[in-house]
Amino acid sequence: MAGSGVLGFVLRRLLSVVPTVSAILIVTFAMIQLAPGDAVDALAGAGGDEATNDYLRAYLQLDQPVWRQFASYVVNLAQGDLGVSFVQGGTPVTDLILDRLPATLLLMGTALVLSSVGGVLLGALIARWPYGRLDASVSSASLVSDALPGFWLAQLAVLAFAISAGWFPVQGMTDAREQYTGLAAYADVARHLVLPALVLATSELALVTRVARAGLLAERSREYVRSARAKGMRERRTILVHALPNALLPVATVVGTRLGFLFAGAVVIETVFGWPGLGTLLLTASQSRDRPVLLGLVLLVSLSVVLANLLTDLVYGWIDPRVRSR
Amino acid sequence: MSVRADRPAPRRSLRSRVPSGRLLRHVVRTPSALLGGTLLLGTVTLSLLAGVLAPGDPLAAAGPALLPPSASFPFGTDNLGRDILGAVLHGLRTSMTIAVSVGAMSLVIGLFVGLVSGYRGGRVDNVLMRVTEIFQAVPLFFLALLVVGFFGAGVDHLILLLGFTSWELLARVVRAETLTLRERDFVDAARSLGASDLRILLRHLLPNVLPTAVVVIALVGSRVILIEAALSFIGLGDPNQVSLGYLIFNAQPFLQVAWWMSVFPGLTIVVAVLGLNLTGDLVNQALDPRGPSAKRRGSAPSDDSLNLGAPEVETRVR
Numbered sequence: 001m002a003g004s005g006v007l008g009f010v011l012r013r014l015l016s017v018v019p020t021v022s023a024i025l026i027v028t029f030a031m032i033q034l035a036p037g038d039a040v041d042a043l044a045g046a047g048g049d050e051a052t053n054d055y056l057r058a059y060l061q062l063d064q065p066v067w068r069q070f071a072s073y074v075v076n077l078a079q080g081d082l083g084v085s086f087v088q089g090g091t092p093v094t095d096l097i098l099d100r101l102p103a104t105l106l107l108m109g110t111a112l113v114l115s116s117v118g119g120v121l122l123g124a125l126i127a128r129w130p131y132g133r134l135d136a137s138v139s140s141a142s143l144v145s146d147a148l149p150g151f152w153l154a155q156l157a158v159l160a161f162a163i164s165a166g167w168f169p170v171q172g173m174t175d176a177r178e179q180y181t182g183l184a185a186y187a188d189v190a191r192h193l194v195l196p197a198l199v200l201a202t203s204e205l206a207l208v209t210r211v212a213r214a215g216l217l218a219e220r221s222r223e224y225v226r227s228a229r230a231k232g233m234r235e236r237r238t239i240l241v242h243a244l245p246n247a248l249l250p251v252a253t254v255v256g257t258r259l260g261f262l263f264a265g266a267v268v269i270e271t272v273f274g275w276p277g278l279g280t281l282l283l284t285a286s287q288s289r290d291r292p293v294l295l296g297l298v299l300l301v302s303l304s305v306v307l308a309n310l311l312t313d314l315v316y317g318w319i320d321p322r323v324r325s326r
Numbered sequence: 327m328s329v330r331a332d333r334p335a336p337r338r339s340l341r342s343r344v345p346s347g348r349l350l351r352h353v354v355r356t357p358s359a360l361l362g363g364t365l366l367l368g369t370v371t372l373s374l375l376a377g378v379l380a381p382g383d384p385l386a387a388a389g390p391a392l393l394p395p396s397a398s399f400p401f402g403t404d405n406l407g408r409d410i411l412g413a414v415l416h417g418l419r420t421s422m423t424i425a426v427s428v429g430a431m432s433l434v435i436g437l438f439v440g441l442v443s444g445y446r447g448g449r450v451d452n453v454l455m456r457v458t459e460i461f462q463a464v465p466l467f468f469l470a471l472l473v474v475g476f477f478g479a480g481v482d483h484l485i486l487l488l489g490f491t492s493w494e495l496l497a498r499v500v501r502a503e504t505l506t507l508r509e510r511d512f513v514d515a516a517r518s519l520g521a522s523d524l525r526i527l528l529r530h531l532l533p534n535v536l537p538t539a540v541v542v543i544a545l546v547g548s549r550v551i552l553i554e555a556a557l558s559f560i561g562l563g564d565p566n567q568v569s570l571g572y573l574i575f576n577a578q579p580f581l582q583v584a585w586w587m588s589v590f591p592g593l594t595i596v597v598a599v600l601g602l603n604l605t606g607d608l609v610n611q612a613l614d615p616r617g618p619s620a621k622r623r624g625s626a627p628s629d630d631s632l633n634l635g636a637p638e639v640e641t642r643v644r
Contacts, residue, residue, distance in 0.1 A: 023460045028472070035476035143358075147599035149552055151559050152574055152592035159585055170582075260465035268556050272578065286475055287561050294475040298468045305465060 006317075013313050017306055024302045025077070028295060029070050035291070082296035087288045093296040096281060103173060104277030108266050110193060111200035116255055118201065119208025120248070124239055126209070127216035135213075142206030150265045154199045154272035161195060168195050171274035196273045203265050204258060211254045215247030249320060256312030260305040359611070362604020369598045372415060373422040380412030384568045388412070392584050402586035404576065410587060414594050417570040421598060424485055424554050425547040431489030432496055432546050437539055439493065440500025441527050445508055454497070461494040467553055474562040481564045484557070488550050496542045503535045537609065544606030548599040555595055570595050 057063050061072060076083070082093035126135045162170040169175065173192050180188045219225060220243055228238045263278075270279025278297060285293035372379070387407035388399070395402045401410035443454040466488070473487045474480075507513065508531070516526050557563055558571030570591045577587035 019456060020460050024464060027464075027469075031472060031476050036478075140358075143603065144596070144600065146603060147548070147596045149555050149559075149571075149574075149592065149595050151556065151571075152588065152595065155574065155577065155581060155588045155592070158581055159588070163582055260468075264465055264467040264556070268559060271560060282471075283560050286471065289475060291476060294472055298472045301468050302464045 009317050010314065013310060013317070017310055020306050021303070024299070024306070025074060026070075028299060029073050032073075032291075032295070033066065033069075077299065082299070083292040085285075085290055085293050087285075087290040087293075093292045096293060097278065097296055097300060100276065100278045100281045103275060104263075104266055104270065104279065106189075107193065107196055107200065107270065107275060107277060108262050110197040111204065111266070112255065112262065114197060114201035115204035115208050116251070119205050120212045120244075120251060122205070122209045123212025123216055123247075123251075124244060126213045127220060127239060127243075128235065130213075130217055138209060142210060145202060145206045148203070150199060150203050151268045151272050153202060154196065154269045157195050157199050158272065168192075173276050192273075192275075196269055196275055200262070200265050200269050204262065207254060207258070208251060212247060212251050215250045216243055219243040219247050249316065252319075253312055253316060256308055256315075259308040260301060263301045263304075356608065356611070358604055359608035362601055362608055365597055365601030366605045367601075369418060369594075369601050370422065373419040376415040376419040380409070380415045382412075384408065384413045384416040392580070394584075395586050401590040402584065404573075404584070404587050405580055410573070410590055413568050413573055414570065414591050416568040417573055417591060418594055418598065420481065420564075420567045420569045421551045421554060421595070424481060424488070425550050425598075425602070427485045428488040428492055428550045429543045429547045431485070432493040433539060433543050435490070436493035436496030436542070437500055437532070437535070439497040441504055441531055441535065443497065444501035444504025445523070445527060445531065447505075451501070455501070458494040458497050461491055466491055466549075467556060470553060470557055471560075471562060474557060479562050479564050481567055484554060484564070488553065492546050492550060496539060496546065499542050500535050500539060503538055504531055507531055507534055541606045541609045544602045544609070548602040548606075551595065551599055551602070 061069065064072075080094055082097070084090045084092050085096060088096065122138065126138055129135070158170055162168045169192050173189055174180075174185075175188055175192075178188070216239065220239070222243075225238055225243055228242050229235070233242075266277065267279035267282050269275075270277045271283045274280065281293065282297055284290070285297070385408060388409040389403050389407050391403060391405055391407040393399055393403040393407075399409055399411065401414060404410055404413070439454050439458070443451045469491060470484065470487055473483060477483055513526060513530055516530055521529075554563070554569065555571035555574070558569040559575045561575060563569045563572045573591035574588055577584065577591070580587055
């Protein structure tokens with residue numbers, strides 16, 4: 001099909017996104033079509049008269065053939081138009097989402113950095129003394145952390161560190177009673193960010209640690225590591241300078257493919273901390289069955305997952321030329 | 327004469343067999359396996375006995391509101407005076423029902439796709455694997471969210487949705503297993519004696535991939551429990567069923583006054599999921615061709631002998 005070389009690799013990867021994105025569009029569109037009741041029922045309510053309903057149907061183009069509706073659905077999406085909220089006074093869904101996105105991205109970004117750095121460091125520490133006491137206790141801890149629902153861990157954190165100890169605020173992103181400016185405002189947000197970011201990072205930490213550990217252990221038995229040791233290099237330096245850069249590749253892949261899980265985790269954890277991000281929007285939308293908002297959120301998440309996977313692959317191909325020939 | 331040779335191959339020649347004696351010995355010897363088996367057995371028993379241990383409507387008031395744990399209410403009562411222990415037992419039953427139903431559905435679909443894909447190869451394989459990739463790309467939690475939001479909340483909706491979407495991991499594992507199995511002599515022998523493809527699939531390949539499939543299904547079950555809990559937590563659970571996620575959701579406004587409303591339902595989820603994960607691990611280790619004893623030499627339990635491709639095995643929602 002596409003030729004070899006860098007361009008061929010990029011083209012192949014770009015093309016492979018097409019079926020996934022089409023599937024996402026078709027499935028979401030099918031749900032809108034198949035779900036009981038349509039937008040007119042939601043907008044006009046039960047008591048609307050037929051003439052109004054027909055007018056609305058024509059206005060919303062719901063009387064058009066299905067393929068044409070699908071076409072306009074795709075065109076609207078491509079223009080970033082996700083429709084208007086049923087509930088929040090006809091506000092465009094895109095505005096609602098863009099309004100909340102920064103808070104969620106702040107939370108996710110912080111958690112991503114914390115879990116990646118922490119996981120790699122922990123993995124390196126274990127790889128220094130594998131199969132030891134540290135290794136055993138970390139792997140037991142990661143078994144437990146795999147079984148922990150994020151939202152429950154969040155509640156426990158609130159109970160322990162916010163309510164009992166009083167170290168951190170219980171709710172929100174800023175202190176409503178104070179009007180901070182400048183640096184103090186940043187510090188205020190940071191103080192509110194600590195608990196949710198730590199809880200979200202904990203869910204990812206176990207996985208990153210495991211991947212880093214496995215990667216480092218595999219690299220440690222390679223010959224270049226042995227020669228580094230043979231020339232008298234200290235073990236710590238051998239691991240950090242020689243083995244780690246190579247072991248980081250799988251870590252980067254895993255982190256890249258975890259975006260969807262991170263989103264899901266963030267959304268649920270936000271609701272515990274009252275963090276004003278997409279999670280809180282999702283909570284209100286799901287309780288009021290605000291379909292356009294739900295749909296917009298799901299589309300945003302699925303498409304960014306596809307995009308993140310694509311980017312991960314491309315970056316991987318850039319770092320490691322061997323991947324391109326596959 | 328030909329009939330005789332068409333019997334399943336002697337299982338001794340196969341990698342993936344679980345001699346029950348070895349499995350049992352492994353369970354008793356390994357503390358984590360023993361713990362996992364006990365937890366799983368305990369949660370299954372308790373969920374089966376929920377109606378006997380906590381008879382009556384778990385959503386009806388049983389005593390004064392917000393009582394801390396005591397002899398008569400070991401897990402305390404909630405804001406409406408409902409017995410939390412009873413609610414937890416019924417919630418556990420809901421979780422287990424969903425896990426078992428989804429597990430059974432994914433087992434059937436995953437086995438079918440994996441076996442056909444691995445055995446047939448070529449174009450069929452290509453198409454089926456593309457489809458599984460799509461299922462991997464859409465985060466299950468958000469898909470479930472959409473379905474519940476559009477079609478209404480209900481345990482039946484959830485089971486159908488998760489059952490039809492949770493098989494991708496199993497399909498890939500079974501496919502990989504089938505790819506190596508189909509090159510074995512006993513498959514050639516069966517084929518040369520005129521056994522049909524269907525017969526080879528059902529009599530020769532299926533029994534051999536089944537043990538591995540069970541491991542993956544345990545993981546699917548734990549994943550499903552967490553997804554259901556997360557959905558109920560954001561208020562998209564079945565309103566007519568008590569669920570552990572709902573109990574934790576309900577505890578949120580009362581965190582400052584009634585820690586027990588959150589702690590006990592959450593612990594129950596952890597115990598159920600841990601039981602499934604550890605049991606999956608233990609079957610996985612017993613299946614290891616190097617034998618469970620190879621694992622025991624002071625190695626950490628996180629080594630995976632089943633080559634599932636680490637990231638995908640992870641539970642989807644925490």
